[in-house]
Amino acid sequence: MAAGSLDIEETHLPGVRLLRPHRVGDARGFLCETWNARRMAEHGLDIPFVQDNHSLSHAPFTLRGLHYQAPPHAQAKLVRCGRGRLWDVAVDIRRGAPTFGRWVGAELSFENGRQMLIPAGFLHGFVTLVPETEIVYKCSDHYAPDCEGAVRFDDPDIGIDWPLAGRAPVLSDKDAAAPLLRDLDTPFVWEGA
Numbered sequence: 001m002a003a004g005s006l007d008i009e010e011t012h013l014p015g016v017r018l019l020r021p022h023r024v025g026d027a028r029g030f031l032c033e034t035w036n037a038r039r040m041a042e043h044g045l046d047i048p049f050v051q052d053n054h055s056l057s058h059a060p061f062t063l064r065g066l067h068y069q070a071p072p073h074a075q076a077k078l079v080r081c082g083r084g085r086l087w088d089v090a091v092d093i094r095r096g097a098p099t100f101g102r103w104v105g106a107e108l109s110f111e112n113g114r115q116m117l118i119p120a121g122f123l124h125g126f127v128t129l130v131p132e133t134e135i136v137y138k139c140s141d142h143y144a145p146d147c148e149g150a151v152r153f154d155d156p157d158i159g160i161d162w163p164l165a166g167r168a169p170v171l172s173d174k175d176a177a178a179p180l181l182r183d184l185d186t187p188f189v190w191e192g193a
């Protein structure tokens, strides 16, 4: 298999996919194509990514999320782990969607090379599982602080089964003060299957 090939796995949330680019190894290590617009378009995934983000979390069980950017600056994201291990989550918040409020989670690590593709209309969050974990993600719109929003990571109506091993996560003040989904006037509307 060439470095540009990849596996694409559907999840139970329509539009959320797990991608695994093929790594071509040799004596030096490996190479893989983490994003190839032409190849993705062949799979019907024609996403105009315009910004890449990279963050480092020192402590294990650092939890960032659950976040979204509202229209007109809604973002699809393609997420992967640059170093370490994290557990990534997407939550459907499109009003009227049959899967409204449902979540999907997957472990992304440097070792497994997995990526999560999260369409606009979904919350995104993750928790790091080991120290010094890096996340790298592509965004389909630019950062627009006025359009940012968040929902509590432990919202009981969503019921995410975070792999926290009984620990309290490290949160930003903003995330600790986030509202519940039931109190959010979600800016996303399901447009049908």
Ligand SMILES: Cc1cn([C@H]2C[C@H](O)[C@@H](COP(=O)(O)OP(=O)(O)O[C@H]3O[C@@H](C)C(=O)[C@@H](O)[C@H]3O)O2)c(=O)[nH]c1=O
Pocket (backbone or CB within 6 Å): 053, 055, 064, 065, 066, 067, 068, 077, 124, 125, 126, 142, 143, 172
């Ligand atoms: C997201 C973002 C933040 N910033 C700035 C704002 C702030 O000073 C600093 C840290 O921002 P935050 O606290 O919002 O970072 P963080 O909590 O890591 O926010 C991120 O969480 C994950 C789950 C996502 O999905 C991202 O879209 C983003 O919301 O970086 C940018 O300049 N550009 C950006 O694109």
